[in-house]
Amino acid sequence: MKIIVTGGAGFIGSNFIFHMLREHPEDRVICLDKLTYAGNLSTLESVMDRPNFRFVRADICDREAVDQLFHEEKPDAVVNFAAESHVDRSILNPGIFLQTNVLGTQTLMDMCLRHGIGRYHQVSTDEVYGDLPLDRPDLFFTEETPIHTSSPYSASKAGADLLVLAYHRTFGLPATISRCSNNYGPYHFPEKLIPLMIANALNDKPLPVYGEGKNVRDWLYVEDHCRAIDLIIRRGRAGEVYNVGGHNEMRNIDIVRLICRELGKPESLIVHVEDRKGHDMRYAIDPTKIHRELGWLPETKFADGIQKTIRWYLDNRQWWEKIISGEYMNYYEKMYGSREILPG
Ligand code: NAD
Numbered sequence: 483m484k485i486i487v488t489g490g491a492g493f494i495g496s497n498f499i500f501h502m503l504r505e506h507p508e509d510r511v512i513c514l515d516k517l518t519y520a521g522n523l524s525t526l527e528s529v530m531d532r533p534n535f536r537f538v539r540a541d542i543c544d545r546e547a548v549d550q551l552f553h554e555e556k557p558d559a560v561v562n563f564a565a566e567s568h569v570d571r572s573i574l575n576p577g578i579f580l581q582t583n584v585l586g587t588q589t590l591m592d593m594c595l596r597h598g599i600g601r602y603h604q605v606s607t608d609e610v611y612g613d614l615p616l617d618r619p620d621l622f623f624t625e626e627t628p629i630h631t632s633s634p635y636s637a638s639k640a641g642a643d644l645l646v647l648a649y650h651r652t653f654g655l656p657a658t659i660s661r662c663s664n665n666y667g668p669y670h671f672p673e674k675l676i677p678l679m680i681a682n683a684l685n686d687k688p689l690p691v692y693g694e695g696k697n698v699r700d701w702l703y704v705e706d707h708c709r710a711i712d713l714i715i716r717r718g719r720a721g722e723v724y725n726v727g728g729h730n731e732m733r734n735i736d737i738v739r740l741i742c743r744e745l746g747k748p749e750s751l752i753v754h755v756e757d758r759k760g761h762d763m764r765y766a767i768d769p770t771k772i773h774r775e776l777g778w779l780p781e782t783k784f785a786d787g788i789q790k791t792i793r794w795y796l797d798n799r800q801w802w803e804k805i806i807s808g809e810y811m812n813y814y815e816k817m818y819g820s821r822e823i824l825p826g
Pocket residue numbers: 488489490491492493494495514515516517518519520521522540541542543562563564565566567568582586605606607608639661662663664665666671
């Protein structure tokens with residue numbers, strides 16, 4: 483199988499490339515990535531020289547570049563991870579989210595149709611379902627849950643999902659969608675909750691928890707997500723949506739406390755800061771369909787996954803320190819410098 487992976491220099495895309503090259507050494511993997519602030523070529527260093535791997539720097543919105551690559555490579559499948567992915571940035575600047583997440587998806591699908599590509603897979607998120615109330619632990623997102631978005635990020639992802647389903651129905655594009663819960667693991671950009679807290683704790687910097695920290699996320703180790711996508715592109719039914727999640731709900735504040743404990747840092751580093759606008763309360767995925775149809779189950783328990791992740795950040799300090807010393811610091815100043823600190 484020959485697969486084009488877009489956004490492969492980011493967090494989940496790079497983990498997916500490692501997964502594919504390890505599990506399917508006979509496959510050819512081509513990574514197309516624009517290398518935005520979130521894309522990091524050093525992440526792919528260990529596979530760059532593999533004969534069955536190729537990296538191409540391009541924007542998924544660039545029709546000519548995508549057309550040319552599809553013409554050259556004639557892939558069997560395209561897996562689209564490329565996106566603007568951070569909710570807080572989407573609140574600061576929604577435009578680029580619509581551009582990349584919606585129009586970029588359209589460009590990729592147009593080119594899939596033009597080149598007769600056998601499978602297009604859209605990597606989406608549970609955030610398209612909006613949120614669930616904290617006092618209804620019996621409720622979960624299924625594939626039938628209505629789309630109901632809160633942030634420009636989730637709205638752009640939902641827009642893309644609807645377009646994928648429309649391209650399937652109207653033009654017969656053989657497409658699938660996965661909607662996964664929050665991922666964590668190696669190469670996670672240190673603007674997201676878990677890597678940010680690990681990096682700040684290691685530098686003895688404040689740990690900024692939004693509001694009271696009672697918001698709940700459903701955490702999945704990134705490798706489990708990669709296995710799910712691998713199964714879907716091989717055996718998933720075209721036109722279908724698959725929810726991916728491991729029934730591992732945690733409150734933000736509990737995650738931050740756990741990181742403090744694991745690193746031997748005092749909880750006095752925790753500061754409660756002004757809440758995120760429109761902050762979703764709880765995400766919780768019902769993964770019954772992917773289990774029933776494709777036999778997928780998560781393999782990594784949170785207790786093990788978080789230890790592996792912390793270990794990785796301890797062993798790979800240069801990877802994240804390079805990031806937080808650069809452009810990211812300007813964003814950090816803008817995002818957190820102006821945030822009111824709440825009485826904890
Ligand atoms: P990320 O921000 O770490 O990586 C995104 C990658 O896309 C980067 O390498 C970036 O350079 C690239 N990119 C951005 N715009 C591009 C463009 N116009 N053209 C080409 N490349 C471009 O994101 P991530 O956390 O790895 O998320 C990957 C995908 O998975 C996204 O679609 C996201 O919505 C989805 N998702 C993420 C999570 C999560 O917890 N992180 C959960 C569910 C779904």
